[in-house]
Amino acid sequence: MALFDFLQEGAQERYLPSIKIIAERWDIMLGEDALDGVNDYTFAERVISLLESGKYRADFILQVISDLGSIAWWRGPHLSDGHAGRVAALARRLHLSGADALTLPPRDIPLSAARRAHVVFAGDLAGPFHSPSRGAIDYVAALAMDPTVERIDLHHGGEIKNNMQAYIDERLGDVPPERGLNLISTQENPDYLVDAIRKGPCTYHFWCEPIMAPQITIASRLGPTVMFTCGDEPPPQYADVFWYFHEPQHMAPIWKRRGAPASYIRNYVQSLSGPFYDEGPPAPRARAEVHLPQDAFVIATVGNRLAVDLDETFVTGIEKILRDRPNCIWLVVGGLPDNLLDACQAILGDQFRYIYQDLELARLMTTVDVFANPFRQGGGNSAMIALTAGAVLLTTKDGDVASMAPPEHRAKDPEDYFARLAMLIDTPGALDAWREPQRERCRVMTDQTHFLSALKAMVDLAHQRFEARQGRTLTSVVEED
Structure with missing residues (x-):
């Protein structure tokens, strides 16, 4: 299988041109057959082993490491701790040796x-x-x-x-x-x-x-x-x-x-x-404009890389929440692969709503009760938009979005995450109790x-x-x- 054929599997369409550039570059830098036969379980190990082999130029190694990070971000798989440590050590060594080789006098900087x-x-x-x-x-x-x-x-x-x-x-x-x-x-x-x-x-x-x-x-x-x-x-x-x-x-x-x-x-x-x-809170948007029932509890998930971000644990957890609570709707904003979109529509029915893109995302978020962040590293920008619009953030303890929530609002694991989501839906006054400390954190962050x-x-x-x-x-x- 050609490298691009492998890399495009599981990638969202918007990233395919960039992934193709990387595949073509690697064919030149690493050799056309260097990654033959890899899959999601062997890909990172094969790439890193090649980089550690001593066969490649420093500039090639650093470019491939940079590309590897992009691939992990755009289509996965996420680098394990061990793999991340190895590529970081290799990059550090090359950068430091290059910088230390420069002949520079001590600099007096008052x-x-x-x-x-x-x-x-x-x-x-x-x-x-x-x-x-x-x-x-x-x-x-x-x-x-x-x-x-x-x-x-x-x-x-x-x-x-x-x-x-x-x-x-x-x-x-x-x-x-x-x-x-x-x-x-x-x-x-x-x-x-x-x-x-x-x-x-x-x-x-x-x-x-x-x-x-x-x-x-x-x-x-x-x-x-x-x-x-x-x-x-x-x-x-x-x-x-x-x-x-x-x-x-x-x-x-x-x-x-x-x-x-x-x-x-x-x-x-x-x-x-x-x-x-801080442009202040956005102008409210009527739920009727986006075909959301006025009395529904709306859970929103937003992202540019949802093919990677929406893992099985997250989607299954959301499905169970909806199945037990017919008044809830899951609103997903951002590109979804066809197979996942079809599955969500078939299984969740009217409790699933999908918007590919909304240029007034801040106003859309005024219709939302909870911004449900997937188990991902990123998402900070969309979370900040949702927070300023008045939605409550739900996140695990890791990643960018967690830093925007008070420590006591961060779930320790997926089980705790969905227990907290159920509590926010089922407990009168819970949303208001969470909203105020989150708004205060937002106020400080934007000061x-x-x-x-x-x-x-x-x-x-x-x-x-x-x-x-x-x-x-x-x-x-x-x-x-």
């Missing part, structure tokens, strides 16, 4: 300079409905709130389309000229890193930059580094500060299990707020003054750690127990 100048790497700015792209602009908008900042360079890849430019204009159009704001295309200016160095000392920020981008580790040779993380995954490259919304005690055991060095775990900090543009304060503290901590590691190789810093 704290005042690190606070005044910021270089942000943010990957492609795909559009305002792409949460990493939107977040990149909101991140810069938060930095620009600081009156002491004199330089912000936002480095991005790809072409900026009209709808993305409109969001940039909306959020950054009024930034004062004295903030020194520049948007720099890494495609149009391949010497972007050299130019950043020439402009003088700064703090380097990484917001959803491709995880194998070599400038991430190189930047840590040049100045303090701050990196946003997500999905509970430990990054493969070093930063002086890693941050996300989860508590350190949640992240530490997961990162350790998935092969992160002790130094990475020490460098993680929690932020209770983030770069969110941009709070986030700017947290971001400034992270910059100071990154500078402190940068100063402490001067004169040492990055490898020695990372490997320190």
Whole structure:
């Protein structure tokens, strides 16, 4: 079986063009027959064993590791802890050896300079409905709130389309000229890193930059580094500060299990707020507009990768909840493979409603009682939309969505998850009791003054750690127990 024939099995149609590019690239890099006969159980082991064999160039290895992460995200299977640890160790070793080989004198970066100048790497700015792209602009908008900042360079890849430019204009159009704001295309200016160095000392920020981008580790040779993380995954490259919304005690055991060095775990900090543009609650939408009964209890699940996210345990649990409660409706928003869509319609009947896409998702979520997050790592953007619309979040303790719910609202496992869903449906007043603390958490998460304060503290901590590691190789810093 050709590699693409295997990879397209179980993948949603929207990801097939990208998966085909990966398959063609791997045929060239690894050899056309290198992955013959793999299945979902042997695929990751075969790929990783090839990468560890010593037969391939470093740039090939890093590209394949990056692609492997995309495949796991788009069609599965999810990498086991052991596999994740092996690819991370391999990537770390290659990045660190390359960065440490650069001949660079010790850099004197005063704290005042690190606070005044910021270089942000943010990957492609795909559009305002792409949460990493939107977040990149909101991140810069938060930095620009600081009156002491004199330089912000936002480095991005790809072409900026009209709808993305409109969001940039909306959020950054009024930034004062004295903030020194520049948007720099890494495609149009391949010497972007050299130019950043020439402009003088700064703090380097990484917001959803491709995880194998070599400038991430190189930047840590040049100045303090701050990196946003997500999905509970430990990054493969070093930063002086890693941050996300989860508590350190949640992240530490997961990162350790998935092969992160002790130094990475020490460098993680929690932020209770983030770069969110709070536009206020959306205008309510009448249920009749979307053909939902007024007296139904509506459970919504939303996603771009539902072929991967909706596993058997989740779908079976939802089915049982509906079977025992005829007043409940499961609303699914996002692309579903035909076989799963047909099965849900046949088994659940009128208790199942499906919308492929809704450009007014925030308004749609005002018709929902519970946003039922599948057992997945992602989903943070749609969960935040649902939360601001007034829906109650239900999630397990892991992944992005869990960080948006109070700890006491996070289910410990699927059994607990469905018990909590049953309680929310069956117990009068339960929704209101959950809604208020979730709204308070949302208020803090979207407070941009709070986030700017947290971001400034992270910059100071990154500078402190940068100063402490001067004169040492990055490898020695990372490997320190």
